[in-house]
Amino acid sequence: MRERLRAALLLALLLGLSPTLAVATEPTAVVAPAVEEEPASDEEDAEEHDANWVPGYEEVPGQAVELSESALKATVLNSVLRPAGGYIPLEVVLFNPGATPHAVSIRVESQRVGRSQVSTRQVEVGARQRLSAWIPVPSTAQGGLVRLSSPGGAFRSFNFYSVDPSGQPVLVLGSEQAFQSGTKLPRVKDKPKLSVRFIPPQDAPRELALYVGHRMVVVAGDVTAIPADAWSALEAYAATGGHLVLLRPPRDVVARLPLLTQTPTGVLPYGFGRLRVCAKAQECGDGLLADVNLLEEPAQAPVSVVAPAGPPPSWQRGPFNSNHLLNNGEAPLLPGVQAPVGRFLLLITLFVLAVGPGGLMLARRKGPVALLIAVPSVALVTCLAIVAWSVLVEGFVIHAARYSLIWLDRDRDRALMVGVGGYYANLEPEGLHVPAMAALLGPDVDWESQATEADWTNGMAVTGGFLPSRTYREWGEVAMLPSRARLTVRREGQGLRVQNALGAPLASGHVRLGGKLWQLPALADGAEGEATLAPATGDKVSFLQVVDFSASVNHRFSRVAWRTLDEPLPEGGFAAKLGGPGLLPLSALPVELHEGLHFVRGRVDAP
Known part of the structure; x- marks a missing residue:
């Protein structure tokens, strides 16, 4: 038995090791084990989505709600796009189908965290007339209530709310079709670069305050379709620090934008703001996106050309704010502003x-x-x-410190101005008036500082809340106003005689005349004096050579294109430092001035 077992083992060993004795067998297919596919990660989905992402725009239309009274009809949007700062343009469209004109009173009570701000306007709707009435609402408002009334009848009240944009908020005057054909930007649903509100050109707002809160305003349609007073507001917006884009510039663009000296293309400085004039649609769309990226950097930069500071957060007030600092750690413009x-x-x-x-x-x-x-x-x-x-x-006076930049346009007898001021009143003033081509700007993030009562029937008539008693407030101002301010020079032998007719005391400055740079003397308003040759041989006079604002004041003007103020003086040009309250609308307030510094640039009146 053992011998048989040994023989079997020996035979098996020989068959396994010897290739000549191997038995042919069919090859067996080798099957790899099944491997489950792992689902794609969220990061891979995001990368694939970003790779396919195309920058575009979304429309924030709002839903129109119609209100009716026996003789009138009104249409109001229940939601409006919130700009980055300034004011929300709230439109109330009125239609009178009858043959009798009607007076309508519009009252908007905007709200935030239990507080309200009241804006009113009185309009008259003619027979068979359609009228667009615009009410500026502070951009910090979350919503509000619209009340319309007319003699003999009243509309039901209507609620509205403001919509935070997903992209950069842009106001477009023109149709969506004109905007698409002029920029080649697609309409997208996810991650839009622009959040757009379209307004028909014929209904464009007529007040500067309704534009200043937008970092960009685009004219998509025919410029000639915009009413003359609305175009004046748009030009004032661009000249006082806004960013205006023309998709279809007219042939007479230089005549319509008088600060231009030649037919423009691309992006150009315009006063204190910027202007983009488009040539090709694709280039304009790419440039518009580049402008948006530029406006968004840095992220904490202010919206408007001037940025007044608001009060500090509630947790920084009281004993935790021993240095009396404002929001973002800014120092007040007016020292010693706290109540004793x-x-x-x-x-x-x-x-x-x-x-x-x-x-x-x-x-x-x-x-x-x-x-x-x-x-x-x-x-x-x-x-x-x-x-x-x-x-x-x-005392009972208003204490103030005021600073401004002034661009005198002598060819058209007007002044382009941006400024900021700090105010402290022991008693609240009765009120003030701001023209239609000027606007008051409160802090963009502070509702309390913007909670005023104003009537917008003819410009802005502030009736309350502007300067609460024993409370420090800062207000910014932008304006394009008619002005006869001028600096007159005449030759006397080899010297130069200067007369100050700028409406404020002249502290110092320079003028270029006859190929030479002259230094201006200190002169009271209306006084005359002798200019002297400046020691500098060049003709470039920087802003810092004329007036040196403190660091806290410079922060308020962080969006100013300072290079436009440092350009070489042309023949007949001057740059000067003024004292006093300045030329902006709030200079009419009777105040006890702590400090007044103003930089003015323009052209002299010479024989």
């Missing part, structure tokens, strides 16, 4: 000691009758001391 709380607390503490322990001692020594006489007397003395301090030390 410490002094008042000292007077109140003395009063409590006098009527507390002092009253108890007096009652024990003199009796309760003496206490009845002493307590009202001490209270009267304390009140008189507080009033005397307010009158004799602080």
